[in-house]
Amino acid sequence: MMSIRAIVGRLRKYPRWMIAATALTVLFSASTAAWLSLVAEQQSQIAPISSSDSGWGQEAIADLREYAAALSPIASANACGMGASSCFKCHNGTRAAAPKMDRKTAPWHLDHKSVNGSCVGCHKGKDRLIKKELAHEGMIIDSRMKVAEACDVCHKTGNSAELNKRYQK
Numbered sequence: 661m662m663s664i665r666a667i668v669g670r671l672r673k674y675p676r677w678m679i680a681a682t683a684l685t686v687l688f689s690a691s692t693a694a695w696l697s698l699v700a701e702q703q704s705q706i707a708p709i710s711s712s713d714s715g716w717g718q719e720a721i722a723d724l725r726e727y728a729a730a731l732s733p734i735a736s737a738n739a740c741g742m743g744a745s746s747c748f749k750c751h752n753g754t755r756a757a758a759p760k761m762d763r764k765t766a767p768w769h770l771d772h773k774s775v776n777g778s779c780v781g782c783h784k785g786k787d788r789l790i791k792k793e794l795a796h797e798g799m800i801i802d803s804r805m806k807v808a809e810a811c812d813v814c815h816k817t818g819n820s821a822e823l824n825k826r827y828q829k
Contacts, residue, residue: 692728699725722814746790747779768804768827782810804828 671679699721750756759779760766772782780787785799803810804827811820 692731696725696728719816746795747785747787749790750792750795751779781814784809 748758751758759769761769763770768782779785782803783800786795786797789795800806800810804824807820807824811824812818815823
């Protein structure tokens with residue numbers, strides 16, 4: 661392990677502006693990741709808004725999360741677990757079936773690839789757990805069959821059943 665003196669000695673080779681820019685980038689990235697995590701955690705604790713409400717607050721938060729994720733150099737999870745979600749650790753095609761990402765046979769995964777930061781946006785369950793029994797607790801296997809539970813959380817306009825028709829087999 662390097663001593664602090666050795667680290668400082670190596671850093672002196674670089675211009676101060678470069679060190680400051682790097683430190684600010686790391687600080688911004690960490691802050692953005694923490695903020696996104698906090699927003700996602702708060703969203704999971706908020707009671708669902710009834711379909712009679714306009715839902716404008718949820719849409720604004722989703723827009724802010726999307727803009728912050730676009731600015732962050734840290735990749736966020738997508739609906740198929742490729743990132744912070746633990747879903748892809750099993751659902752990678754080796755241990756368990758990977759989600760279909762074909763536009764013709766499974767367009768819903770492509771259309772919802774960034775819903776609430778992971779698979780749980782549509783499928784519920786516990787995306788931070790590895791043990792199958794715990795991770796799959798409360799999970800909706802086919803979200804298209806339980807539109808009220810899976811879709812109405814985001815689709816506040818009350819037309820999720822209508823939107824879901826395009827995904828029916």
